[in-house]
Structure formats: structure tokens, C-alpha cells
Amino acid sequence: MIDPATTTQLRQLYQNLVDQPLWPDDPRYVDLYADPGWAALDPVARLATRIRFSAIESSQLFSGHRGTGKSTQLRKLQRELEGDPTYKVVICDMEDYLPMTDAVDEVDFMLGAAGALSDALVDAGLLGRDSKGDYWTRFVDWLRGQRIDVEQLGLDAKVPVGPGAELRFNVKANLKSDAAFRERVRERMKLHVGAFRAEVHGFAQDCVKWLRAEHGDDTQLVVIYDSIEHLRGITTNERAVAESVEGLFRGHGDALRFPHVHTIYTVPPWLRLHYAGTDGFDSYCQIPCIKVRKRAPDPGGQVQPDPAGLDVLWRVAGKRGDMQWLLRDRAAFDELALACGGYLRDLFRMLTDLTAHAALHGVPVAGDRCRLAIEELRSAYQGFTNRQAVWLQAIEDSGRLDIPDLDDQHTIARFLDTHVLLAYRNGEDWYAVHPVIRELVADRAAAWHRAQRGQAER
Amino acid sequence: MSDPTSVEWAWARLSIHLEWASDFWLLFVFTDDPRANQQLRERAQSQLEAGGRQLVNLRPSAPDDTAVRDVLLQGRADQVAWVDYVRHDAPGQADWREAWQRLCAQLNERRELLRRRWGTGGIVFATTLDRLDATPAVAPDLWTVRALLLRVATRSTDPSDRPSFERIEDHRRKSTRDLELDRQAVERARRKLADGGPLADLALALRTLSETLDDLREPDEALAAGQEAVEHYRTLAREEPEAYSSRLAAALSDLGARLFAVRQRDEALAAAEEAVELLRRLAHTEPET
Structure with a gap:
């Protein structure tokens, strides 16, 4: 029977381990990049x-x-920039404006981005709540100015704008949920893409002017477009959606650069596969996983733990609760930390599991239970074939995402998305297989090679 | 309670989570056994109701049923939804698998909406074990924020948890046989055989037991009994082909189904083909059979 005090402490730990974005002033927040050894990696800086x-x-x-x-980190960036009153920072969640399971093109994205910007500025109280900042209304007016028949676009869903106001076309709702509407817009805008790009850029600059009129001539606008990395298809259109995202960022960097505005776009980690240069963007900044192991000097070489990375995880976890009390000793924690590969969510997941176990069996948790938690984590990463294991092994050995066959790159992109592959950085970006399946990958790759040799001999 | 894939283990873990979770959560249960799913759901419902909360049971009536998704997107603040997709596809079909993938993909992009609509409540997504490997790719955002992953591979071994037949809601039994009596019949036939009794009695008892076990979703035991039945019928058919070839064909046909149930598809096909060949020969030699 676990005493009430222990149960209370375990319950608090269980709730503290819930993984969610933190504000920098949250007591659980750990500034990873305050450490001099990590400062060069600080994405906010x-x-x-x-x-x-x-x-x-x-x-x-x-x-x-x-x-x-x-x-x-984006919240931290917002706080840091807004320490200077000339910076006005808004975060736009693109999940509210675009369907995340359909291919996207420049027109959809620009429309969603402009609408999101106008909503964010109004919601943040940075502009007055009059209609000048409402991009959705402006877009309909622009269409008419281009002699594009609004009714032909199927814009028949209307919403009232303010009490007693006339009904306005609900462009936002149509953009998010009506695939036929998006198709019609693309079709009708084919000859107007350049003009639309200018229109959106014009709106962004108008926003800057309005902000400067309200807040001073030195005002600068920073717009963070979040959740774009959530754009992915379902099984039947996964590749088409991925290609559309790549096409958007590879081919339309100029369109996505708004004059007189600082923009940041969150993108999926697999975009790095194809991102060789700047392509119209000023920088590509990636948050790596915490490096809990050193990069092997040679393919198949011994993997050494990275004490600095393990210390960071110990500090991060320590902010959530007393790990020594839960696990008995630092060595037990390090075993979990190495198994998570520096991916915090997996570490918290295992710790949560062990906290629940402790509620029934007391603290500290036994070593074999920790190993079982690692085994349970492994069960969530089994979704790859023997052939795919060969690619994964090649990436593990080289640390690079070199996949010769273009068709396979989408599979690798999926592995990055689902954390089968993890990204690290020490001077340069490098990649490795999630530690819990490293041996499994090696075994399956070997099985593939054996099968190929067997076929060849026959 | 040391088996991490047992109902007991899953319930112990789930119970603590239901009691201690304080923010929106979602978790996954993977099991091939509808009764294990039912047990977990009923226990969760009892625990929640004791704490003044409700469990919303969401079970699609057909693969193209969109009501589950609609209810999830509407949300019920601070309650818990149990989404039941522990539905198996018929051989050669993929309707339920595709329905699961569609639901996951559609909800994956509405993760924040689900969080807002369910408040401090949560969602349990339950489906079959063969969908475990594919789910992370189909719903990476939901998967990433999962609070828990439970895999239940066996039925509860706690006799007090064995559901009575009346509580099996969705399990349409083909027979009304009593398992204990069928087991006893096999033991009795073995004893008789040891004393010189007929092999045919044991073969029949095993085939009957296999059918009952299959009915009760015990695929491994059902397979073992079915395999032994086939071996005995082969012996009998060699000695008396006219009397036992048709029974061997029937036993082989049954065996094919048992093998398919445990995903030994090649062996299932072989058994089925042998049964068909046997019946063809019988039809040729005995056209009125």
C-alpha cells in the first residue's frame, strides 16, 4: 500500500510530465541554450x-x-523581440486556415497567410477592429477589381460581420474546408497569380503602415506562420501533398518574402532533404534533438554517450520532479535518456509510465521496470520493412540523408516525421536512427542482405 | 500481473491515467479482442462515473459512418470518448482499415480543435493490433502527443473477469456449445482411445472443440485442436477412404479458416486447396455425394 504522501507526489509528477509548450517564465522551463556549450545552437538567438x-x-x-x-522557442522569440517595443510579433496558426491533408499551392497559401495576418493583428489588438484590417473582405473586393466573378467561385457561405452589418462572404471557411472552392480559385487565378502576389504584398505593407500610424514610425512587424509542418497527406495523397509543400518553399521563396515584414515559416524537417541553399529565404534554422550520444567516428563504430546532453536532460526532467526519488539513481535515468535519443517527448513518456507504475509498487522504480518502459517505447517504432531498414542503416552509418532513389525520399521524409530518424547538430546537421530500434534496424537490414544473397545464389 | 500485454496490465495503467490526468489527453489501445476492448471500456466507464464524469462510447455502424468523427469534433467538455474501431476486415477486404486511416487523418489535422472541445477530458482510440505500425504515419500529430499506448494481446486470465456470454454484445456465436463440455469430450475420447476405443470419436471431438474455441476467439487453441483433428482424419481416410474422405475434407476446410485467423495465409491456402481437391475427387467418384 503506497502512503498518501507518496501518492500525492507521484500524482503531481504525473501531471508535471505532460508535454506542452511552455512560456519562458514557467517554472518548468529550462533554457537549454543558456549553457555556453549550447549557445551556438540557440534557434531564438x-x-x-x-x-x-x-x-x-x-x-x-x-x-x-x-x-x-x-x-x-517561438514563444520565447516573441517575448524576446517584444522586449523592444518597436517589434510587434504575431503568431499565426496555419492549421486554422488551410486543410492539412490536401496539396497546397501558392495562391491558397498566400490567401491563408494574408487572412491569418489580418486576424492575428485584430485579435492582438494591434489594429483597431474596423474593417480596414479585414483581409477576407479586401480579397473579395480585389477579386471584383480583377473582374473575377465571385459567385462563380462558389462563395455562397456568408457570415455577419458585426451586429447589424451586411453579410460578408466567408472566404476563410471556404478556404479551409471546401476543396472545390480552392480548385476554382486556383483555376480562376491562373492568369492573376502575379497580381495576387502583389496584392498580398501590398496588404502586408499596408499592415506595417497602419501599425506605424498606431505605434510609431520605428515599428517593425514580425509574423510567425506556425504549423505548416503539419501539412501532410493521407495514404492516398501523401506524396502529392509533400511535393506541393516542397514546391511552395522551393519555388516561391520570393512570394513568401513580404516586403517590410519579417516572416518565419515553420516547415517539416524533411524539407532539409531538398533544401540545398537559401532559395529566396535568409536562413534555415532547425531545432535538433538533444545530443545524448556522440556521432560514431566510423560506420558501425561504437556509440558513446554524450555526458553534456545527458546532463541537460537530467536538468529538464528535474524541473518536473525528483528523478532520484523516482528512479533510485542517475544511472537509471541515463539509461532512459539514452533510449529516448534526446527526443524529449519519448523521455517524458517513459517517465510517465514509470510514475504510474510507482503508484502501484512504490518508489524507487526497479531497474527491470525501466527496461520494460524502454521495450514499450520500442513497440511504437516498428513500422518499417527490411528494405527500408537498409536505408535507415545507411543513414545511421553516414549521419547523412543520402538516398539515391527519389521515390524513397518521401519514405525517409515520413521517417523524420514519425521520429524513426532523429536530427542532431554539432557544427553541422546529422541524423541517426532512434536508439530503441538501432539494433532492430541492423538486424532487419542484415536479413534483407541475406535474402538478396540467397536469391542471387539461386 | 506481470504480462504487459494483458488486460489487467492495461487496466492498471489506464486506471491511473484516468484518475491523474489533468489536461486534455488522447491515448491508443491496440487489441484484436473485442472483449478486451469492452472490458477496458466498461471499467473506465465505471471509474469515470464514480468520479462524476461520463464516458461517451463511439462505435461506427459501418466503415463509411462519419458520425464518430462528427461527435469528436463537436466535443463534450471534460468527458471521455471511447472510439471503438476494434473491427476486423473480412478476408481480402480493407474497409475497416481504411476507415481507421481516414478517421486518423481527418482528426490529425484538428488536434488543437479536439483539445479545445474536450477540455480536461480525453479520447481513447481503440483498434486492432495490425494497425499499430501504420498509425504513426497516418496520424503523426495525434501519435506524437499520445499519453499512452496500450497493447492488449490476450484475454484476461483472471477468471473473475471472464465475461459471461450475456455480456458479449457484438460476438455473434455460431454455436451454443459449452466449452467445458467440449473439452471434457476430448479428454473422454483420449481415454477411450488409450483403451482401444475409436479414433473417429477423438477426431470428431477435436473438430468440435476447435469450432467452439474459434467461436470464442481463441485462435491458437482452436488451431491446435483443428490440426490434431485433421491428422486423425487423415489416418482414418487412409484406412477407410469411403467413410472418412469427406470428413477429412470438411476438417481441412475448417483448418484453413483457423490458419487464416492466425495469419498463416500460405498454409491456409494449402489446406483449402487440399479440401477442394478432395471434394472434386469425391464428386467425380461419387456424383451423388
Whole structure:
């Protein structure tokens, strides 16, 4: 029977381990990059520096695995920039404006981005709540100005704008939920893409002017477009959606650079597969996983733990609760930390599991139970074939995402998305297989090679 | 309670989570056994109701039923939804698998909406074990924020948890046989055989037991009994082909189904083909059979 005090403490720990974006002033927040050894990796510092040093505008890409703290870092960036009152920072969640399971093109995205910007400025109280900042109304007016028949676009869903006001076309709702509407817009806008790009850029600059009229001539606008990395298809259109995202960022960097505005776009980590240069963006900043192991010097070489990374995880977890009390000793914690590969969500997941176990069996948790937690984590990463294991092994050995066959790159992109592959950084970006399946990958790759040799001999 | 894939283990873990979770959560249960799913759901419902909360049971009536998704997107603040997709596809079909993938993909992009609509409540997504590997790719955002992953591979071994037949809601039994009596019949036939009794009695008892076990979703035991039945019928058919070839064909046909149930598809096909060949020969030699 576990005493009530222990149960209470375990319950508190269980709730503290819930993974969610934190504000920098949250007591659970750990500034990973305050450590001098990590400062060079600080994504906020890199993004903020680029913004501050850009004379007029900037456009940056920001990436990282789910659960690596992107949202927390973006909040930190917002706080840091807003320490200077000339910066007005808004965060736009693109999940509210675009369907995340359909292919996207420049027109949809620009329309969603402009609408999101106008909503964010009004919601933040940075502009008055009159109609001048309402991009959705402006878009309909622009269409009419281009002699594009609004009714032909199927814009028949209307919403009232303010009490007693006339009904306005609900462009926002149609954009998010009506695939036929998006198709019609693309079709009708084919000859107007350049003009539309100018229109959206014009709106963004108008926003800057209005802000400067309200808040001073030195006001600068920073717009963070979040959740774009959530754009992915379902099984039948996964590749088409991925290609559309790549096409958007590879081919339309100029369109996504808004004059006199600092923009940051969150993108999926697999975009790095194809991102060789700047392509119209000023920088590509990626949040790596916490490096709990050193890069092997040779393919198949011994993997050594990285004490600095393990210390960071110990500090992060320690902010959530007493790990020594839960696990008995630091060595037990390090075993979990190595198994998570520096991916915080997986570490918290295992710790949560062990906390629940302790509620029934007391603290500290036995070593074999920790190993069982690792085994349970492994069960969530089994979705790859023997052939895919060969690619994964090649990436593990080289640390690079070199896949010769273009068709396979989408599979690798999926592995990055689902954390089968993890991204790290020490001077340069490098990649490795999630530690819990490293041996399994090696075994399956070997099985593939054996099968190939067997076939050849026959 | 040391088996991490047992109902008991899953319930212990789930119970603590239901009691301690304080913010929106979602979790996954993977099991091939509808009764294990039912047990977990009923226990969760009892625990929640004792704490003044409700469990919303969401079970699609057909693969193209969109009502589950609609209810999830509407949300019920601070309650718990149990989404039941522990539905198996018929051989050669993929309707339920595709329905699961569609639901996951559609909800994946509405993760924040689900969080807002369900408040401090949560969602349990339950489906079959063969969908475990594919789910992370179909719903990476939901998967990433999962609070828990439970895999239940066996029925509860706690006799007090064995559901009575009346509580099996969706399990349409083909027979009304009593398992204990069928087991006893096999033991009795073995004893008789040891004393010189007929092999045919044991073969029949095993085939009957296999059918009952299959009915009760015990695929491994059902397979073992069915395999032994086939071996005995082969012996009998060699000695008396006219009397036992048709029974061997029937036993082989049954065996094919048992093998398919445990995903030994090649062996299932072989058994089925042998049964068909046997019946063809019988039809040729005995056209009125």
C-alpha cells in the first residue's frame, strides 16, 4: 500500500510530465541554450539576430521534430523581440486556415497567410477592429477589381460581420474546408497569380503602415506562420501533398518574402532533404534533438554517450520532479535518456509510465521496470520493412540523408516525421536512427542482405 | 500481473491515467479482442462515473459512418470518448482499415480543435493490433502527443473477469456449445482411445472443440485442436477412404479458416486447396455425394 504522501507526489509528477509548450517564465522551463556549450545552437538567438540585422525585411524557415520545443522557442522569440517595443510579433496558426491533408499551392497559401495576418493583428489588438484590417473582405473586393466573378467561385457561405452589418462572404471557411472552392480559385487565378502576389504584398505593407500610424514610425512587424509542418497527406495523397509543400518553399521563396515584414515559416524537417541553399529565404534554422550520444567516428563504430546532453536532460526532467526519488539513481535515468535519443517527448513518456507504475509498487522504480518502459517505447517504432531498414542503416552509418532513389525520399521524409530518424547538430546537421530500434534496424537490414544473397545464389 | 500485454496490465495503467490526468489527453489501445476492448471500456466507464464524469462510447455502424468523427469534433467538455474501431476486415477486404486511416487523418489535422472541445477530458482510440505500425504515419500529430499506448494481446486470465456470454454484445456465436463440455469430450475420447476405443470419436471431438474455441476467439487453441483433428482424419481416410474422405475434407476446410485467423495465409491456402481437391475427387467418384 503506497502512503498518501507518496501518492500525492507521484500524482503531481504525473501531471508535471505532460508535454506542452511552455512560456519562458514557467517554472518548468529550462533554457537549454543558456549553457555556453549550447549557445551556438540557440534557434531564438539565430532567428532574432537575423531579424535585428536585416535592414528592411527578412524571411526565414524554422524546423524541428514534433516535440522538440518549436512552439516554446517561438514563444520565447516573441517575448524576446517584444522586449523592444518597436517589434510587434504575431503568431499565426496555419492549421486554422488551410486543410492539412490536401496539396497546397501558392495562391491558397498566400490567401491563408494574408487572412491569418489580418486576424492575428485584430485579435492582438494591434489594429483597431474596423474593417480596414479585414483581409477576407479586401480579397473579395480585389477579386471584383480583377473582374473575377465571385459567385462563380462558389462563395455562397456568408457570415455577419458585426451586429447589424451586411453579410460578408466567408472566404476563410471556404478556404479551409471546401476543396472545390480552392480548385476554382486556383483555376480562376491562373492568369492573376502575379497580381495576387502583389496584392498580398501590398496588404502586408499596408499592415506595417497602419501599425506605424498606431505605434510609431520605428515599428517593425514580425509574423510567425506556425504549423505548416503539419501539412501532410493521407495514404492516398501523401506524396502529392509533400511535393506541393516542397514546391511552395522551393519555388516561391520570393512570394513568401513580404516586403517590410519579417516572416518565419515553420516547415517539416524533411524539407532539409531538398533544401540545398537559401532559395529566396535568409536562413534555415532547425531545432535538433538533444545530443545524448556522440556521432560514431566510423560506420558501425561504437556509440558513446554524450555526458553534456545527458546532463541537460537530467536538468529538464528535474524541473518536473525528483528523478532520484523516482528512479533510485542517475544511472537509471541515463539509461532512459539514452533510449529516448534526446527526443524529449519519448523521455517524458517513459517517465510517465514509470510514475504510474510507482503508484502501484512504490518508489524507487526497479531497474527491470525501466527496461520494460524502454521495450514499450520500442513497440511504437516498428513500422518499417527490411528494405527500408537498409536505408535507415545507411543513414545511421553516414549521419547523412543520402538516398539515391527519389521515390524513397518521401519514405525517409515520413521517417523524420514519425521520429524513426532523429536530427542532431554539432557544427553541422546529422541524423541517426532512434536508439530503441538501432539494433532492430541492423538486424532487419542484415536479413534483407541475406535474402538478396540467397536469391542471387539461386 | 506481470504480462504487459494483458488486460489487467492495461487496466492498471489506464486506471491511473484516468484518475491523474489533468489536461486534455488522447491515448491508443491496440487489441484484436473485442472483449478486451469492452472490458477496458466498461471499467473506465465505471471509474469515470464514480468520479462524476461520463464516458461517451463511439462505435461506427459501418466503415463509411462519419458520425464518430462528427461527435469528436463537436466535443463534450471534460468527458471521455471511447472510439471503438476494434473491427476486423473480412478476408481480402480493407474497409475497416481504411476507415481507421481516414478517421486518423481527418482528426490529425484538428488536434488543437479536439483539445479545445474536450477540455480536461480525453479520447481513447481503440483498434486492432495490425494497425499499430501504420498509425504513426497516418496520424503523426495525434501519435506524437499520445499519453499512452496500450497493447492488449490476450484475454484476461483472471477468471473473475471472464465475461459471461450475456455480456458479449457484438460476438455473434455460431454455436451454443459449452466449452467445458467440449473439452471434457476430448479428454473422454483420449481415454477411450488409450483403451482401444475409436479414433473417429477423438477426431470428431477435436473438430468440435476447435469450432467452439474459434467461436470464442481463441485462435491458437482452436488451431491446435483443428490440426490434431485433421491428422486423425487423415489416418482414418487412409484406412477407410469411403467413410472418412469427406470428413477429412470438411476438417481441412475448417483448418484453413483457423490458419487464416492466425495469419498463416500460405498454409491456409494449402489446406483449402487440399479440401477442394478432395471434394472434386469425391464428386467425380461419387456424383451423388
